[in-house]
Amino acid sequence: MKLWQKESTSVSEIIEKFTVGRDKEFDQLLAKHDVQGSIAHVTMLGEVGLMTKDEAETAVKALQDIQQEIQKGEFSIAENVEDVHSQVELLLTQRIGDIGKKIHSGRSRNDQVAVDIKLFLRETILLVKDEVKTLFDLLIANSEKYKDKLLPGYTHLQIGMPSSFGLWFGAYAESLVDDLEMLAAAYVVANKNPLGSGAGYGSSFPLNRTFTTNALHFASLNYNSVYAQMTRGKTEKVTAMGLSCIAATLSRLAMDCCLYINQNFNFISFPSELTTGSSIMPHKKNPDVFELIRAKCNRIQAIPNELTLLLNNLPSGYHRDLQLTKEILFPAIEELKACLQLAHLMLTNIEIKDNILADEKYKYLFSVEAVNELVNQGIPFREAYQQVGNQIEKGEFNFDYTKGLHHTHEGSIGNLCNDEIKKMMDATLRKFHL
Known part of the structure; x- marks a missing residue:
């Protein structure tokens, strides 16, 4: 079943296989959302007069039944059906007759x-x-x-x-x-x-898009x-x-x-x-x-x-x-x-x-700590940097980190x-x- 197919047309098997691709596989993930959207759309059609209130209620009830089947894992897209939209409309038509054929009014795939x-x-x-x-x-x-x-x-x-x-x-x-x-x-x-x-490009039908927006709990249109x-x-x-x-x-x-x-x-x-x-x-x-x-x-x-x-x-x-x-x-x-x-x-x-x-290999990890300690004693930073650099070059550098590290600013080790x-x-x- 194809929503667009006419009685006098058919599509070759190779074209159908190529164009459908993996769509059915991923449409299963969309099934509950497709029904959810259809419920909002059908309810709106009943509000604006494109379906009678009774027709809309009948369609919504049938859609809710399909939604329950989806939740139970009992829904699938038939081999000869093109996509999830077609499957839902087919099920509705089978269950509620011509009312199911009305739900696509004012809507495109x-x-x-x-x-x-x-x-x-x-x-x-x-x-x-x-x-x-x-x-x-x-x-x-x-x-x-x-x-x-x-x-x-x-x-x-x-x-x-x-x-x-x-x-x-x-x-x-x-x-x-x-x-x-x-x-x-x-x-x-x-x-x-x-x-x-x-x-x-919109529709000549008097659709109420604000209604469906609210029904589907969207923030806006x-x-x-x-x-x-x-x-x-x-x-x-x-x-x-x-x-x-x-x-x-x-x-x-x-x-x-x-x-x-x-x-x-x-x-x-x-x-x-x-x-x-x-x-x-x-x-x-x-x-x-x-x-x-x-x-x-x-x-x-x-x-x-x-x-x-x-x-x-x-x-x-x-x-x-x-x-x-x-x-x-x-x-x-x-x-x-x-x-x-x-x-x-x-x-x-x-x-x-x-x-x-x-571990000994990490002793130079504290070179900046040593520089900063000298700066805190009043030595200009560049001179302190040179002193510690010379100690490292001569193999004389040593720093006892176990006495504690004093990192206090926002986002540092201590804060x-x-x-x-x-x-x-x-x-x-x-x-x-x-």
């Missing part, structure tokens, strides 16, 4: 799939946001738990200055705050209603009907940008963990059941989870560019190219959620080594400002419900 995707992405963004918040809470908790555990800080992968696990965990927590700012922007874009724009269609692809791309920011943070965190578990660093370890072994080297404990998080998240960061290449230079109006956004973006969403969950699992079980900085970071996260989270 173009605005139908646009609203489905907006509803799907809006829900998905909130689910990703929750996964990020769960990881954020763990990072803050670990930052507090391990704030007195020192480790080397690096620049250019060379030993730089003393850091702490409190500072390290907290850095990634605050990074997630900024990542959610980007995802919140995507939520705002997804939270606008394109339904009623039809094929992109995509008002211009041409632009409502132009949000196809754009919404997906903006969402992908938000996801890619989170992926970038996870990828960098995973890379740190791969380094820190390495025997040459030996800062952290994980229980054996969370690592993998070698088929030939019996001593190996490989950080495969972090390596795969790194790889998957790097691939997710390519999604905005892939969507750009798909969408670039398309003129206004609908084009079948847009069908491919689903198979580019939807799997990436599931990959990112899995990476967030696995990162949480690993970091819940992380083991931090004691007395890391006691992590985790409460302030949590406040920033709370403020960002509020943007998802505007």
Whole structure:
């Protein structure tokens, strides 16, 4: 069944297979949203007189029955049916007769799939946001738990200055705050209603688009009907940008963990059941989870560019190219959620080594501490720098870090400002419900 097919036309099998592609696979994910949009549309048709009140109520009841079947996993798109929209309309027609044929009045598949995707992405963004918040809470908790555990800080992968696990965990927590700012922007874009724009040029029917906007709990409309269609692809791309920011943070965190578990660093370890072994080297404990998080998240960061290449230079109006956004973006969403969950699992079980900085190779880590100590005694910074530099050159440098490090400014080892970071996260989270 095809919504556009006439009695006298048919499509060759090879053309149908090519044009449908993987659409049915991803339409299953949109099914509940398609029904949700249809309920709002049908209710509106009853309000404006394009269906009688009784007809609209009958159609809504049948749509609610289909929604329950979807929730129970009893819904599927038949082999000879083109897409989820066609399947829902077919089921309605089978169950309530000619009333089912009326539900498409004032609607095109173009605005139908646009609203489905907006509803799907809006829900998905909130689910990703929750996964990020769960990881954020763990990072803050670990930052507090391990704030007195020192480790080397690096620049250019060379030993730089003393850091702490409190500072390290907290850095990634605050990074997630900024990542959610980007995802919140995507939520705002997804939270606008394109339904009623039809094929992109509106309708001569007296549709009430404000009604469907309220019924679907959108924050506002995509008002211009041409632009409502132009949000196809754009919404997906903006969402992908938000996801890619989170992926970038996870990828960098995973890379740190791969380094820190390495025997040459030996800062952290994980229980054996969370690592993998070698088929030939019996001593190996490989950080495969972090390596795969790194790889998957790097691939997710390519999604905005892939969507750009798909969408670039398309003129206004609908084009079948847009069908491919689903198979580019939807799997990436599931990959990112899995990476967030696995990162949480690993970091819940992380083991931090004691007395890391006691190793002789880290003695120059405290050169800046020595310079600052001289400055506090009244020696100009440049002279203090030269004195310590000369001591290092002559092999005479020594600094007893065990007497304590005095880092007190905001965001330093001794003043992590985790409460302030949590406040920033709370403020960002509020943007998802505007």
